[in-house]
Amino acid sequence: MLVLIGVLLVVIGFALRLNPLVVVTVAGIITGFLGKLSPVEILNAFGNGFATSRSVTLFILVLPVIGLIERFGLQEQGRRLISRLAALTTGRLLLLYQLIRQVSSALGLATINGPAALVRPLIYPMAEGAAERRFGRALPEAMREKVKAYSASADTVGQFFGEDIFVAIGSILLITGFVDTTYHLKLDALNVALWAIPTAICAYAIHGTRLFLLDRRLDRMAKEAGLITRPPEPEAQEAGR
Incomplete structure (x- = not known):
């Protein structure tokens, strides 16, 4: 259940109107450490998440x-x-x-x-x-x-x-x-x-x-x-x- 602390951090960060990118990144890193992942595995998870969802960055071509x-x-x-x-x-x-x-x-x-x-x-x-x-x-x-x-x-x-x-x-x-x-x-x-x-x-x-x-x-x-x-x-x- 400790890994759910990351969700709580996201809720708190959004409620405080902090930078969403920073909030999600910090919550992901903390969740990875609580899930007993190594720094390399956490970085790999971020890379895989970006690679599988890279279509969301297509708006950059429109700007x-x-x-x-x-x-x-x-x-x-x-x-x-x-x-x-x-x-x-x-x-x-x-x-x-x-x-x-x-x-x-x-x-x-x-x-x-x-x-x-x-x-x-x-x-x-x-x-x-x-x-x-x-x-x-x-x-x-x-x-x-x-x-x-x-x-x-x-x-x-x-x-x-x-x-x-x-x-x-x-x-x-x-x-x-x-x-x-x-x-x-x-x-x-x-x-x-x-x-x-x-x-x-x-x-x-x-x-x-x-x-x-x-x-x-x-x-x-x-x-x-x-x-x-x-x-x-x-x-x-x-x-x-």
């Missing part, structure tokens, strides 16, 4: 591309686009994006979006631009951080609960393989994926409600900050209808 398109005005174009869609508020935009993210992940296209590829360069600037249009000025720091958090959550919840519907995703294969090798039971990957659909629907309904209510929360924060909500213009009302 130069994202930097270039941001340098040539992607965020500005996103803000300009959202300024023309007056009926699309911050909450409605993120609600729509979560739906797109969840459906695309369910179809096996989980890697085409993501925080680095789409949220940071486009979705968040558009969500912030919608809020700035609503209040007529730049947002205070607290409101910007709130929009950032909800933009990231729309992406995370959409992918996490959408990708399990795709029958060839790693989590489905892990479940079927674990049950097969441990309990000697045969699970059909298709059945596991189908049973993930009700969970995905509930996740979209629950978090979608939070996104739908985001505009009201931003309104309350704006009143506390002394901002005035701008009423929609007649053209925007007609566009909304």
Whole structure:
């Protein structure tokens, strides 16, 4: 049971908001020593873990591309686009994006979006631009951080609960393989994926409600900050209808 101290260290480190990379590394080293592994074996375990999960580092290849398109005005174009869609508020935009993210992940296209590829360069600037249009000025720091958090959550919840519907995703294969090798039971990957659909629907309904209510929360924060909500213009009302 001593090896479970590593899990406790991860929980404490995340609760204290320490550097996640340092927390996980220290917890892994301590867990290895408690498990009576030698330093070479611990280093080998880290190497094998990186080699088998190296696909998670593919986002590094995307960063130069994202930097270039941001340098040539992607965020500005996103803000300009959202300024023309007056009926699309911050909450409605993120609600729509979560739906797109969840459906695309369910179809096996989980890697085409993501925080680095789409949220940071486009979705968040558009969500912030919608809020700035609503209040007529730049947002205070607290409101910007709130929009950032909800933009990231729309992406995370959409992918996490959408990708399990795709029958060839790693989590489905892990479940079927674990049950097969441990309990000697045969699970059909298709059945596991189908049973993930009700969970995905509930996740979209629950978090979608939070996104739908985001505009009201931003309104309350704006009143506390002394901002005035701008009423929609007649053209925007007609566009909304």
